Amino acid sequence: MPESKEIRERMIRIAEIIIEELKLEDITPKSFDPDMDLVDELGVDSMDLATVALVLQDEYGVFIDEDDYPKLKTVRLIAEYVQSRLQGRKDRDS
């Protein structure tokens, strides 16, 4: 299924947050591979992920459960997770 513009933009924004929070060098939001494994390939650890999760929580106003951190292994998975949380909130509100 082709990615929607919304998902693409969200992945770029998430990449931007990761780059900023983890102070990554030699990579830009647009060149960030959304399927790169953050743990295996980038060496992201639990404290890094907790930091990113707190910033994402602020950004999107969604709750990111501590137990879900292991699921957030790529930018794409994070974007999908945020999307599902936003959708869940929308469904509850409607």
Add this chain to the structure above:
Amino acid sequence: MSKVAQRMETLKKRMRDDGNQTMMAKTAIEPRMEPSRHGGSEMNPLHGRLKFSELLSDPEVKTRWEKVRKYFFLRESTYDMSNRCNLRCDGCYYYEGEKQFAEENRDPEAWRALMQAEKARGITYVVLAGAEPSLVPELLKACFEEMPLGCIATNGVRRIDPSVGYKIHISVWGNDATSLRVRRADKLLDRQIENYRGDPRAVFVYTFTRENIGEAAEIADGLASAGCRFTFNVFSSPVGYSGPLRHDPSSLIRTREMMVKIMARHPGHVLYSPYGAAAHTHERGLHELYGCSYPRMNSSTEIGLGRSFRQFRTDLTWDRAAACCVPDTDCADCRHYAAGSAVVTARLYRHATDPRAFRSWLDYVDTYLAVWVMGYEKGENLCEEMVSPPGHAEIGKRS
């Protein structure tokens, strides 16, 4: 070099370059309010948490956060160096369980190769412990040459060569009479101070047992007058131990009160915080309060300590089922300072809820880094109140 190793090197370099410029908490920075994206100081409507950006809008908090987060690259593992010790203490963790029977590998080249392999899998910090690392100086040297960040847990009887630039934790279990009785060592504190007075590597670790709480003040006075820095540990029983050192609810309260008294009396020498006292003297142990993240109690291998931590025995093997920083401790009774350094720190999310909890967590992390990392200086505590661990009743009240 892999991307992971590259990133670790970049982070370490950044830490060195910064040279701890942020080490003093009260630096003169301009207050910079960071309005949250959703404006004002609105609470998250879903869960009643304060936003992270709002917690960081306090300049003092923001400075401390930036100071401690530089060290998030630390990934630890621990190593038993020798199966020998020049003391034999009651309640010793090393001489419990299977690990004490592992053969010693005394080949520095084998240890060097292990350190290289550890580095390759992302480990950046080593804790060299049991039984008594000072008895194998050639192995300490080999480890330090390969892995520059780490700590040695020693009884302090024998001085470790200054060329080994790790933090050195010297265990103190009470006054001379107590040391003689529990550790069979005469005038131990004098010998420890003589070996490590003025040594920037040294942190004396006073372990509170049920029996030695009243002695802590005089020991603290002695250490402070000798210019030594110290921190606190809380005795955590080995599996099956029910002897006189094991804490009970009353001794935990008395320990907490003594910690507070000593912190007030020796603020320049004690490395600790009110939240440390709250977390480590709570009636419930660390696992119950925070959920231990070491492999022994954590089956997940996805991320964090469950993925990366190993506890190597003297024969350089390891066993995931037994892996934690104080193996053979009764997990339900674990209040160990080394365990807390990882277990409490890992729960950033649970503390990033309100200013007091977050300041307390920052104090805790700031303390742990000062205790464990060479060159890191502790700032003043940001929260002088004793805040309860997240989700638990106020200290002293049953949750």
